[in-house]
Amino acid sequence: MRTDTSPAIYRKDYTPPSYWVRTVHMGFDLDPSATRVATRITLERNFDSTEKAVVLYGDEVELVQIHLNGKALSKRDYALKDGVLRIPVAVNEITLDIETLIRPDKNTSLMGLYVSSGNFFTQCEAEGFRKITYFPDRPDVMAQYTVMLRADKTKYPVLLSNGNLIEEGDLGDGRHYALWEDPFKKPSYLFALVAGQLVCQEETIKLKSGRDALLQVWVEDGNLDKTQHAMDSLINSIRWDEERFGLELDLDRFMIVAVGDFNMGAMENKGLNIFNTKYVLANPRIATDVDYANIEAVVGHEYFHNWTGNRVTCRDWFQLSLKEGLTVFRDQEFSADMVGTDSGRAVKRIDDVRVLRQAQFPEDAGPMAHPVRPDSFVEISNFYTVTIYEKGAEVVRMYQTLLGRDGFRKGMDLYFKRHDGQAVECDDFRAAMSAANGRDLTQFERWYSQAGTPRVTAKTSYDAASKTYDITLSQSCPATPGQAKKLSFHIPVAVGLLDSSGKDMTLKLDGEVATIGTVVLELTSAQQTFRFTDVNEQPVPSMLRNFSAPIVLEYDYSEEELAFLMAHDSDAFNRWEAGQRLATRRLLALTSSAQKSDALSIDQALSDSLRATLNDTQLDPAFRETVLTLPAETVIAEQMDVIDPQAIHTARRFLRHSLAQALRADFVAAYKANQTRGNYSPDATSSGKRALKNLALSYIAELDDADAHALAQAQYDVANNMTDRMASLSALANSQAPGKAAALAQFYSDFEQEPLVIDKWFSLQATARTTDVAAVRKLMLHPAFSIKNPNRARSLIFSFCNGNPSRFHAADGSGYVFWAEQVIALDAINPQVGARLARSLDRWRKYAPELQEKMHAALKRVAAAKLSKDTKEVVTKSLA
Ligand code: 0A1
């Protein structure tokens, strides 16, 4: 950890490595308090580099000795400064032997080699390998690894690393060994080892080519009843990649290991994926429908990285979205295909767009805004962001929208043909898409280089005499840090026109052949007019169908048009979108009334439209649930010039309460009609029913009367799965129900032995309406709370700061004081987790002056503390 101000690194300063690494042989003598690592690397000069030295990086690792071509080096033979070790050499081929000593048990950063529950794990992306040994730890240096693990046999019976197990045996002194060889060359960030007391579920499957592959899911003893869903998800992922992209598993063995202490979701180490337990362990008793879906998505995501990330990797970390945006897109498509139905695909799309709007749009409008391919960073760990991941996925999706599914596949095929085994740039992906389809995608590059969410304003005019309909689109993009002026983007805007009966019109763009349904307008200038001909009546436009670009689309829809689209649009996404537009307008008006302490009143038109959707049994329950869910408080906040969290909260609660009153009978009917009986299954139909039923319950619970309490309590008492149990507990926890405290206590004692469930228990309380800072501080004293475990810290501290806006933004500033304390405390333990929490005040300049002042003081307080470069970068940018 460095506490001085660390310099920024720039993309334009990229230089190729001075030496390539051909082979790496590592020997680990695993011991929690002193692990010895002996590494032999063979290197070859890179004639593209002018540097006449080998450059190695190390971070908090003790260098015991170093030999060059068998000769011991003394301190005079190299320069070591700020973790960079330079050995001047003139020969073309060299061998380095490096011995290092590390202390995994003291490693609370969870980067490099660390201990969790007595077992060893590694995390090397992005720059964790340098915490194990000195190495050219950069993604464009790819090498072949052979790894020897030695450890006490009883304490660490299982020894795993990347690739194939070549040999294992006894060392005679109570210790044993395992030798692993990875046949594929890889960058150091994909290195992994695991050692300890673990058990596995395994299965052998036949790959498309006829080869056998051994699949294993490793967990701690006692968790083997929770691995089936992860195994099924892995098998489905393998099949899907074979079918959709013609990509086969290239290894004989593929392992997933679950660990309870992990900074992120999971990691795609070659052949040895390491997962946060949250994204592996599931059974009906402990996991919700959302957990099941997340596990499927994350297992898919890591598996898909095997091609998009591992076989073709990134030249440097500025290209991170090359692998992440593409792989998120792939996991989104996988999840959608697993549901299979059109309506299911739309619900998945809606979920993904919600994440984008709730998290990425604010990021893109705040002090940490950065392009999908950033130009600079101080700490790369801070750039594992929703922009790199989710906006990156939207950018990849736009290729598919522009080129079609087949065109996109051609582009992917060419990408692998050109770059398999290489470390490349985002531009190489774009070039492959362009070349495979004969399309000029030059302007598309701006999606990678310009930050900010573009705004597209649409204006329409119908001319009955000439039967023409014009759509004029104009685009702009707000300034972001370091980018005052933006150039026009290449934006695919998918459009349909509805006739007065609600049917899709046949569309004829000026001079082009007719299509039924949807056309993709390509907006490339600041302003463009698209003319539809042979339009027989004034249409209602359905714009940005399926959310065809990550933009804000403004169009002056009347309330009647929105209600009409909600009822008729053939594009399910836009039916949902019309409802969200209606609800957002209402919520903004209510918020403004709340600010002026005016009387709040319900809107008949909105409640009629929502009632119609709720009662339309032709529509899937899962889809109806998305329509009946009001926009989140954070989404409303982003639409305001000055955010007023209390007024937003009052407005949203008022609307929910009013809808509950107006639609009570409808909600009760939906509750009854959507019961799932028999054994629990997380399939889309059953989980959709539960989602609608539990949404109905949450509305009914708004009324907070004896009937509502009884309904929630009854569901809690008979629940045979975690989805229903959590939904009813949440209804109770947010009410005045007499059984509330007893249910919370019962839940705790029933699940005390299940860490992932106890996380839910903390998080539910952290986000409850009555929970203020004092209550959170009290929960932190609970014996089950530990700030050192990232999942636990996230379940309580992050859930409160990010998921309970009206309490976090308490007028007295107590939330911010708490936030500052926790950022400082977390940063000292684990910089990545500290820096993540530091992001909670990103948007401080958007709040009223009284709050701003208190946030500013809290930020200053953090900035004045001794910080890691991770957290320092975040608060410095926030204050800039
Ligand atoms: N590449 C992983 C994400 C990841 C990044 C950094 C990590 O270390 C702290 C861990 C995981 C993915 O996209 O799943």
Ligand code: ZN
């Ligand atoms: Zn990823």
